[in-house]
Amino acid sequence: MKALLLLSGLGFLGILSEILNFKKIIYKLTIVGLILTLGITFLEWDNPAPLQFSNMVNFDNLAISFIAVLVLTAILWFLTSAPIFDDNEHVADKTTLILFALVGAVCMVSYHNVTMLFIGIEILSICMYVMAGSKKGDLGSNESSMKYFLMGAFATGFLLMGIAFIYGATASFDIAEIKMYMENSPEHLELVYTGILLLVIGLSFKISAVPFHFWAPDVYDGAPIQVTSLMSTIVKTAAIAAFYKLFTVSFGSQSETWECTLSYIAGITIILGNLIAVFQSSAKRMLAYSGISHAGYLLLAILANNASGGNALVYYTLAYSVATIAAFAIIALVLQAKGDTNFSSFEGLGKKNPLLAIATIISMLSLAGIPPFAGFFGKYYLFTSYLENHGIGLVVVALIGSAISIYYYFRLIVTMFKGESEEVIPISGTVKLVLILCMLITVALGIFPDVMSGGW
C-alpha cells in the first residue's frame, strides 16, 4: 500500500517542481523515489495488509509482486529514457504524467473493487494518451495519440457496460462478493453472461489481443519510442494482471462461459501477431506486433484459471518487460544515430558496437523463448500452468507461434552481422548500465528461475 501512496506523492512532487521551480532535479529525484518505492514494496512482502480504503484495494503477495515488477520496469525505463526529459520545456509534466500512469497501474494490479479497476485503467490510459502525443510537432505522434484515445474510449465503454451488467446481477462491485454470487448458483445468468462477454472485449482491447488489436501497431509506431516502450511493458503488465485477477477470482467458477471465447482469442492472437510481425520492415513495428503475440501467450495464464497461472504471469511479465526495455533502448539509440528504425539501420552493429549486439542477442533470444534465458522459463511456466487443467491443443498453437517468432527475432540478430557500418553509436553511461542490468536479470532469471517461484 505504501507504494501507492509514495508514487502518488512523487507525482504531486512532480507538479510542485514546476511551480516551485526545481524541475531541473525532478528527473533524478524521481529515480531515487522509485528505487525507494521498490525497496519499500519488498518490505511489504509476506506482510499481508488487510483490505484498505473500505475494501477498495487489497495488497496481497500477488499484487505486491506485480507492483515490484512495475516499479522495477519504471526504474529501468526512466534510466533509458533520458532523451525525452532533456528538453527543459515539459520535464515536470512528462514526469508527472508517467508517475500517475504508474499509480493507475498499481491500482489495476491491487484493486479489490471493480470501480477501482475502472479508475486505475482510466488514470493509466489518460496519462498514456497524452504521452503518446507528447512529440507535439510530429504528425505521427498526434495521430497515435488521437487513435489511442478514440480506441481507448471505445474500449472503456465496453468495460463500463460490462461492469454495469455484472452489478445489475450481483448488486456489488466487490470482487469477493461477485465471486460468492457466482459460486452460489447465480440467478440472472443473462446479465452475467453479457457482462462477462463485454468485459472480455474491453480488457482484450486493453491488452491488444486479436481481433481488438487494430489500434496497437499504429499507436506504437507513431508514439515517441520511449513511450512505446512504456506502453508495451508497464501498460501491458498492468492490464494483464487486472484481467487475470478479475477472471480467476470473480469469474473463476463460471469459466465455461468465457473459456472457449478466450481460448480462440488467445490462439488467434498468437498466430496472427507472430505472422504479421514476420512481414515488418521496421524493428519498432516488429516489436509492436510481437507485443501483440505476447499478449496471446499471457492469456494462457488466465485460461489456466489457477494460482500457478498468477505466478507464471509475474515471472513472464518481468522477463518480458526487462527484455523489451533493453530492446527499445537499443532501437532508440539506433533511431537517434541513423534516423529510422528499419532493419537496414542495424547493419554492421555487430562489429562496431559489440555491447549493443550482445544485448540485442540476449533480449531477442529471451523474447523468442530460447533456453536458458528468462523468456523460456516464462513460457514454460505459462504452459505448465495451463496444462494443469487443460489439453495440449492451445499449447501446440503457442509453440507453433513461438517457432514463427524465432524468424523475426533472429532477423534482427542476423541483420546486425550483415554489412558494414562506418559510425560507432555513442552510448551514454546510464544506458550502458541498464543494458548490462537487463542482460544480467535475463540470464540470472534463466539460471535460477526458482528465485521467483516462492509461494504467494
Next chain:
Amino acid sequence: MITTTLLFFPLVIGILLFFLKGENVKKIALGASLIELVLGVTAFVQFDKKQVLAQYATNIPWIKGMGINFHVGMDGISLVLVLLTTLLLPFIIMVANRNTYKNPSSLYGLILLMQFGLIGVFTAQDAFLFYIFWEVALIPIYFIALLWGGADRIRITFKFFIYTLAGSLLMLAALIYLYLQTPLPHNFSLQALYDLQLTEGTQNWVFWMLFFAFAIKMPIFPFHSWLADTYTDAPTPGTMLLSGVMSKMGVYGALKILLPIVPMGVNNYGPYAITLAVIGVIYASLLAMFQKDYKRLIAYSSAAHVGLIAAGVFSMTHNGIAGAVVQMFAHGISAVGLFYVVDILVNRTNTRQLNELGGIRTVAPVYATSFMIIMMASIALPLTSGFIGEFLLLVGIYEYNYWLAGFAGLSTILGAVYMLKSYQVSILGDKSAISDKFFDLVWQEKVILFPLIILIFVMGVYPKPLLDVITPAVKNLYTIMEITIK
C-alpha cells in the same frame, strides 16, 4: 563429481576466452580441451562396467517447485558419447588453429560453449535438463556458422536454426505432457518418465512428437534438407562439430528418451521410421555420387551414415542398438578426419570442385595415403574403425527385416563407389596445374591426422573396451523397455 567438472570446465574457459585477445586464446583453448580429454579418458577408465545405473552422478535440486533437478551422470552410452566429444574437441581446435579466422577468441569461446552443451545433453539424467542443453548446444553452433560461414550463410543458418528449433519445441510439448503424467509431486527425472505406465494411444502420438525432434537433428529423410547447405557453408570446425558430434544428439535422444519412454509407440511406428531411415541412406548415397563439390559430397556421406545408425536404433534389436552406439563413435572420428583432409585440399587449391582437382598423389604421397586410410574407415573396411559398427548395424537390421537389410547394405557398396570415385578423380590421375601448387603434409597437419589414423586402426582391431561398456547399457535399456511395455 567428474561429470560436473567435465560439464562446467569448458563453460568457464569458454566464457573466459571471450574476454581475452591475441594468440594466447589458441593455446588456452587447446589446453582446456586436452585437460577435458584427460578427464574424459579418466572417466572411461574408472567406469564400473557391472553397474548399470548412471555413474559419477550429481543430483541437486534446481527448480524445486517444478520437480526439476540438476541431475547429471553417465551410463555406458553416455560415456561413449562423452568420450567422443572430449576426444574430437582437441582435433577440432587444432584444425581451427590451422586456419586464420577473424575474432579467434569468440570462435574458440563458442566452440567450448558448444562442448558444454553437448556434454550436457549426453550426461543429463533429467528430461528438463536434457531439453535445456539440447537448446544450449544449438546457440553456439548457430553463431559459429553465422559469423564464420560462407557467402550464403545468413539464409542457410536461418533455415538450420528454425528447422531444428521447431523440432525441439515439439519435444518440449511432449516432455511437459509426460511430466504431468508422473505421480504427484510431478518429477522430470528420466527414471520417473521411464516408470510411466502410458496407454498405447498416448504412446503413439508422443512417439511422433519426439520423433520429429530427433529426426530433424540427425537428420532422417525427409527432414534432411538443412543438412547439406549447413555442413557445406559452415567453417570447417563448425562442420566437424555438426557432423562429428551434433548429429549424434538425435540418435542419443532416440536411445535415451524415445525407446525407453514410448516403446509401444516405437514398436507400432518403428517400421515407418526405419523405412524412412533406409530411404534416406540410399537417397543420400545417390546424391553423394553426383556431387561435384567435395565438402558437399562428404556432407551427404555423413547423412547416409547417420541414417544407417538411425535404422539400427529403430530396429530395436540388441545388435542394432549396440552397433549404433559403436558406429556413432567411429563415424565421429572418420567424419572429422574426412572434413579435415578436404579442408587441407581446399586451403591449398582454393577449390572444392572435384573436376578441377587431380594428380595430387604424385606431389603429396603422405597426404594421399592418409586420405585413403580415413576413407577406408568411412566405407567400413575390416580392421578400420567403421567396420565393427556397420557390421553390427547390418546384423541388427537383418534380424529385424532382411529386405531392409538388403537395401541398407547397398549403402556400403554405394559408399565405396562415391568415395573411391571422388578419390580417383581428385587425388589420382595426371599432374595438373592445380597439383603443381600442392605440397605434402606439414608437421602441424600430421599432428592432427596421424593420431586420427592411429585411432581408426586401434578401434578397428581392438573395439573390446568400447563394447564392454556399451553391452551392459544396451541390456539395461532392454530391461527398461520391457518393464514399460508390461
